[in-house]
Structure formats: C-alpha cells, structure tokens
Amino acid sequence: MQDLSGAFAEAFRLLLDLDADLMEIVGLSLRVSLTAVVAAALIALPLGAALAVTRFPGRGAVLVTLNALMGLPPVVVGLVVYLALSRAGPLGPLGLLYTPEAMILAQMLLVIPIVAAVTRQTVEDLRAEYDEQLRVFGVGPMGMVATLLWEGRFSLLTALLAGFGRAVAEVGAVIIVGGNINHVTRVMTTAIALETSKGNLALALGLGIILLLIAVAVNAAVMTVRRTPRHAVLA
Amino acid sequence: MPFSPDIPPMTARTEHRGEVLPLVARALGLWRDGRTLLDNVDLRVEVGPLTVIMGPNGAGKSLLLRLLAGLIAPDAGSVTWAGRAPDRVRIKRLGFVFQAPVLLRRSVADNLRYALRAAGIPKAEWHERTASALAEVGLDRLADAPARVLSGGEQQKLALARALAPGPEVLLMDEPTANLDPTATAAIEDRVGRARDAGTTIVFVTHDLGQAKRLAGRVVFLHRGRVTEDAPAARFFDAPASEPAAAFIEGRLLP
Numbered sequence: 041m042q043d044l045s046g047a048f049a050e051a052f053r054l055l056l057d058l059d060a061d062l063m064e065i066v067g068l069s070l071r072v073s074l075t076a077v078v079a080a081a082l083i084a085l086p087l088g089a090a091l092a093v094t095r096f097p098g099r100g101a102v103l104v105t106l107n108a109l110m111g112l113p114p115v116v117v118g119l120v121v122y123l124a125l126s127r128a129g130p131l132g133p134l135g136l137l138y139t140p141e142a143m144i145l146a147q148m149l150l151v152i153p154i155v156a157a158v159t160r161q162t163v164e165d166l167r168a169e170y171d172e173q174l175r176v177f178g179v180g181p182m183g184m185v186a187t188l189l190w191e192g193r194f195s196l197l198t199a200l201l202a203g204f205g206r207a208v209a210e211v212g213a214v215i216i217v218g219g220n221i222n223h224v225t226r227v228m229t230t231a232i233a234l235e236t237s238k239g240n241l242a243l244a245l246g247l248g249i250i251l252l253l254i255a256v257a258v259n260a261a262v263m264t265v266r267r268t269p270r271h272a273v274l275a
Numbered sequence: 276m277p278f279s280p281d282i283p284p285m286t287a288r289t290e291h292r293g294e295v296l297p298l299v300a301r302a303l304g305l306w307r308d309g310r311t312l313l314d315n316v317d318l319r320v321e322v323g324p325l326t327v328i329m330g331p332n333g334a335g336k337s338l339l340l341r342l343l344a345g346l347i348a349p350d351a352g353s354v355t356w357a358g359r360a361p362d363r364v365r366i367k368r369l370g371f372v373f374q375a376p377v378l379l380r381r382s383v384a385d386n387l388r389y390a391l392r393a394a395g396i397p398k399a400e401w402h403e404r405t406a407s408a409l410a411e412v413g414l415d416r417l418a419d420a421p422a423r424v425l426s427g428g429e430q431q432k433l434a435l436a437r438a439l440a441p442g443p444e445v446l447l448m449d450e451p452t453a454n455l456d457p458t459a460t461a462a463i464e465d466r467v468g469r470a471r472d473a474g475t476t477i478v479f480v481t482h483d484l485g486q487a488k489r490l491a492g493r494v495v496f497l498h499r500g501r502v503t504e505d506a507p508a509a510r511f512f513d514a515p516a517s518e519p520a521a522a523f524i525e526g527r528l529l530p
C-alpha cells in the first residue's frame with residue numbers, strides 16, 4: 041500500500057507540472073464530453089421543442105419514456121452502443137469501436153434525454169405564456185419555436201451544463217465502448233479506475249482532483265445562470 | 276350575370292376598406308361545458324370612433340375580443356376582416372394589448388424590435404420607430420433595461436408602445452389598466468387618445484365606468500354573453516336603453 045500523503049504530494053506535483061500524460065487524458069475527456077454535449081444539443085433541442093408543440097397519439101408514453109431515460113445507467117448505454125458498433129452489429133462496418141467517436145456517441149445518448157426532457161418542459165411552459173401574444177404578432181409555428189427556445193435559454197443552458205456534468209463523470213459507457221486504451225481512448229474516469237486498481241494512487245488522485253474541480257465549476261456555472269439578478273427576472 | 280363579381284355593388288359606397296377593417300362579427304356563439312358564453316353577438320367595427328366594450332366581470336368581453344382577433348374560433352357565426360376570414364398575414368395589421376402584459380425576456384428596445392420584425396417593418400425603420408414609440412410613453416430612458424424588471428405600469432406602457440410601433444390599422448385592448456394605479460392609468464389613456472386622434476381604430480374593453488366615459492365614442496354593452504346595447508357614447512350614458520346597462524351605469528348590482 042502506497043503511502044497516502046506521499047500519493048497526495050505526487051498528485052499535486054503532477055498537477056502543478058502540468059504532466060503531459062495527465063494533460064492528454066484531461067484534454068481527451070473534455071473533447072469527448074463537450075463534443076457529446078454539442079451533438080446531443082443539436083438533436084435534443086429540436087426534439088424537445090417538437091414534443092412541446094405537437095399532439096399525437098402515444099405522446100404521453102413518449103414523455104414518460106423520455107423522463108425515464110434521464111436516469112439511464114451508463115453501463116447499459118455502453119452495452120447497447122457496444123453491440124451496435126461491434127463487428128456483427130448494424131454499425132460494425134464503420135469501425136468505430138474503441139475510438140473517441142464511439143465514446144462521444146455513447147455520452148451523446150446519455151445526454152440527449154436530459155436536454156430533450158428539460159427542453160420539452162421549458163418550451164411547453166413558455167408556450168402557455170406566449171402563444172396568444174406571438175400569434176397576434178403573426179409569428180408562425182417555426183418562429184414560435186425559435187422564440188420560445190430563446191426565451192428559455194437559461195433553463196436550457198442549465199440542462200446542457202447538467203448534461204456535461206453527467207457525461208464527463210460517467211465511467212460505465214466509455215470504458216465499454218472506448219476500452220481505456222492508453223493515448224487513444226483513456227479519459228479521466230477510466231484512467232482513475234485503472235490506476236487505482238494498479239495501486240498508482242498519485243495519478244488517480246490527480247485526475248480525481250481535476251474531475252472534482254470540473255464538477256464544482258459546472259455547478260458554479262449553473263448557480264450563476266440561475267442566481268444572477270438580471271437572469272432571475274429573465275428565467 | 277348582371278354585374279361583375281369583383282365590384283360588389285353593396286361595398287361600392289364610401290366605406291373605408293383596409294386589410295382588417297371593417298372588422299365584422301356576425302351571430303357569434305361560443306359554448307363551453309354546456310354553458311353559453313357568447314350568444315348571437317353582432318358587432319361591426321369600422322374606421323371611426325373609439326369603441327368601448329363594457330360589461331360586468333364574466334360577461335364575455337375578453338372572449339369576444341379574442342374572437343375578433345382571430346385567436347379563438349367561434350362555435351357559431353363568423354368573424355371577418357375586410358370581408359375575409361382572419362389570417363396570419365393580415366393579423367400583422369392588428370395590435371392587441373392583454374390585461375396582463377406579455378413581455379419577452381429581453382430588453383425594452385428588443386421587445387419593440389421583435390414586434391417590428393414580426394410585422395415585416397423594414398429594418399431601416401426600426402431605430403426611428405423604436406425611439407419614437409418609447410418616447411411616446413416616456414420609456415426612452417429604459418430602452419436597455421430588461422423588460423421584466425419594469426414596474427407593472429411601465430410594463431403595460433411598453434406593451435402598448437409595442438402594439439402601436441408597427442402602426443396597426445386597428446388596436447384591441449383588454450382592460451389594459453385593470454391592474455394599474457391612477458397615474459399609470461392616465462398615461463395609458465393619454466397614449467390611447469393620441470393613437471385614436473392619429474387615426475388608429477380602437478376597441479377598448481373595460482368595466483370601469485369613468486374610463487368608458489373618458490374614452491368612448493361608442494359603447495357596446497355586453498351582459499351574460501349578449502350585446503344588450505350598441506350606441507353612441509353620449510346617448511348611452513345619458514339614456515341607456517337596456518336594463519342591464521342602466522343598472523350598471525347607476526351602480527346597481529346586476530342580477
């Protein structure tokens with residue numbers, strides 16, 4: 041068992057030195073999770089808005105499913121994406137398994153339900169408030185949706201931040217579809233799992249501290265969005 | 276065929292024909308949950324005096340105004356703008372101010388710009404129209420403030436300025452001062468009066484007798500979903516012809 045205080049000291053040295061291996065891992069983590077959130081937003085914002093303004097048979101079931109998917113276990117998403125990308129799977133020919141793109145895909149699927157569900161609720165609430173006023177302006181359905189998304193921008197930004205927090209912190213999906221390959225698909229969470237099991241506590245702790253800082257930063261950003269006086273009246 | 280179809284003889288008189296005016300409601304009926312909310316309502320709004328729709332709470336004033344704006348569809352009868360059913364293009368020539376102002380979560384000036392853009396006003400005119408619309412209601416110094424931090428009176432002034440900025444042919448207002456203090460009420464009435472004098476046709480809903488006397492050129496009295504009286508203001512206040520209107524003017528409780 042490595043000495044704990046020694047591990048902490050070593051971890052801080054790695055952080056202060058901006059250790060190359062450490063920075064590579066952090067960089068890949070951020071790239072994968074940010075890309076996943078942006079891609080998820082491109083799908084989830086229109087999807088959530090469409091669900092908010094349309095009525096169709098089975099809509100209730102879709103909404104219940106969407107809400108349930110917010111709590112989707114990452115390992116299950118990892119498994120599903122793994123099956124889809126594996127050589128025999130439908131997306132096998134793309135050869136994406138064990139690449140950063142596979143990890144982006146998995147995290148995107150984790151984030152979509154969160155952003156879509158919040159978007160649906162936000163747009164539906166705002167629509168109740170604005171529908172008649174916007175119709176009196178002569179705004180059509182598309183313009184209405186665009187306006188409501190903009191009016192709900194602070195709630196939606198909060199949802200995107202929450203989605204990023206979920207993506208960057210999860211380990212179950214990326215370890216299955218990425219494989220934790222050094223210099224290729226090793227991200228913070230998979231590296232922590234591996235280094236801890238190997239007894240290399242310094243690197244694990246260093247990464248853990250960075251992950252914690254990111255979580256704090258995301259939550260601070262969420263609170264800023266919610267609390268700023270100017271935003272409070274806008275929310 | 277004895278006459279050409281594009282020159283209907285009945286409208287060949289001197290009547291002004293705009294995109295919305297004459298705004299005509301014929302035999303409007305509206306029912307919800309087995310209750311009759313509006314019953315056989317006829318109303319014709321043309322260029323001319325300010326029309327006040329008056330009546331006690333629950334008479335159906337707000338519903339009637341929303342029907343006239345094409346926001347809800349009647350169960351019976353019809354609403355036509357210049358002879359045709361309401362549509363999304365010509366609604367840009369109609370302004371509407373709700374009892375509770377519905378402001379966008381943006382700056383005061385951006386609220387105006389949004390309305391100007393939606394109404395299809397050329398961008399080159401936005402600056403000038405925004406500035407003068409705000410000056411008209413004394414909000415010019417608040418142009419950059421977030422609209423939703425304004426006081427209730429300022430919010431309603433903004434809603435009125437926003438409705439007038441594109442230069443509507445007709446302005447519908449639903450008890451715009453019901454939640455305001457006397458100073459803000461006076462400011463709104465002042466602005467409404469100037470819009471009327473500048474030629475905007477206005478339909479103004481209120482249950483406030485004093486306000487009706489100050490503004491009305493014509494009064495339509497609504498009681499339990501029916502028009503009981505439609506008369507020039509002077510006649511209406513001097514000698515109301517219907518019992519509900521007479522009771523309302525005298526301050527008696529209506530049955």
Ligand SMILES: Nc1ncnc2c1ncn2[C@@H]1O[C@H](COP(=O)(O)OP(=O)(O)O)[C@@H](O)[C@H]1O
Pocket residue numbers: 307308312330331332333334335336337338339
């Ligand atoms: N969507 C609706 N469904 C059922 N009843 C309604 C609806 N909207 C209004 N009403 C009823 O219609 C009547 C007239 O409402 P309204 O036009 O708002 O009256 P007011 O003259 O006070 O503006 C009221 O009794 C109200 O409860």
Ligand SMILES: [Mg+2]
Pocket residue numbers: 336337338449450
């Ligand atoms: Mg009303």
